[in-house]
Amino acid sequence: MKTQKIVIVFGVILLIVLVGFLVYLFALSSAYTLNKPDKRPFFITTKPIVVKGILVPKGTKIIYKKQYFWEKQEQKKPLQEKNIIQIAFAEGATILWGGVPITSIVKFYNSEMNGFTVYADFSSLHKETRFSTLWQNCNDGLGITVEDNDDWSFNTKNILDVESCGVNYRRYYKDDENQQKHLDDLYHALMIIED
Template sequence: MEAKKIFIIIGIIILIVIGFFYAYLKALGSAWVTNKPDKRPFFVTTKPIIIKNILLPEGTKIIYNKKYFWEKYEQKELLNEKDITSVFLKEGTTINWGGVPITSIVKFFNSEMKGFSVYPDFDKLNENKKTQFSNLWLSCNTDLGITVENTNDWSFNKTNILDVESCGVNNQRYFKEDKNQQRFLDDLYNELMIIKD
């Protein structure tokens, strides 16, 4: 009889240990999954809302950098604005940034750089609204890297914009010795400063 009780107790202990081990692996696995960029928490706007000083339309996907495994992927409400890494407008939708229709804004990956990249949709730019700034931007036809003073302001606020950091991979401030790249970015910045808000 005593041996039977011991086997039952050992069996219960083993089941409890297996249960804890399973829960631990499940939580750890979820943490790994949410650390993938496409599994980060996000919120989709249900009405127009101002985020980072920009009026975002309904259907905009706001992605956050939080990576805690207990957070669900799609959030039911907005998280902390400082944790936003990108905003993606609903397909077919654009907003105006410096006179250019844009589809998304993405915070610089390098945390030491204060700024973001702006992604244009030049197919939606009216001919009569083209400027020297939009023409220069169109000539590299890719994202524009912008350095700013206040990282909580992603709007076309010229008092906050410090520089044009890049226009795609072919024009970057990083390549200081390349005078053509530097001149092109200087021209872009100067023309940006002329645009009316």
């Protein structure tokens, strides 16, 4: 009788562990599926519209954070602006951001940080400025911290700092004076641009 109770208790514990493990695997696979870039919902603009404070042209792809596993990929209308994680302009299309033609804007992955990374197309640059030259030296995305995460426009009143420029310049490396100086120079040059 005692052996039978032990076997039953052991079986129940094993069943609980197995169910817990299966739930854990399902949660992991769901999180992976929800966050895969090709599985995120998106909307392609059919006319110019204002998004995150920016007038975007027709054909702009607006990518959203996935909320539910049953969400379709392509949307018939824009979703909530607070869930935008990327704005990508159509092939060959750019808008000016700080006088520099840009191809896309991507929200910072770290949700603790208010800001985004702006990607330039320097081959379309018509007018060089100190800001564009400093940015071009990094030859990569420009990380911008902002006060209001709902405004991705070139609004110097909202821009708090230049967080990064490519992989070579990051605020994170506070002890590296060259990195900090380059980012400071970029920020000061950005503040005097009129867009």
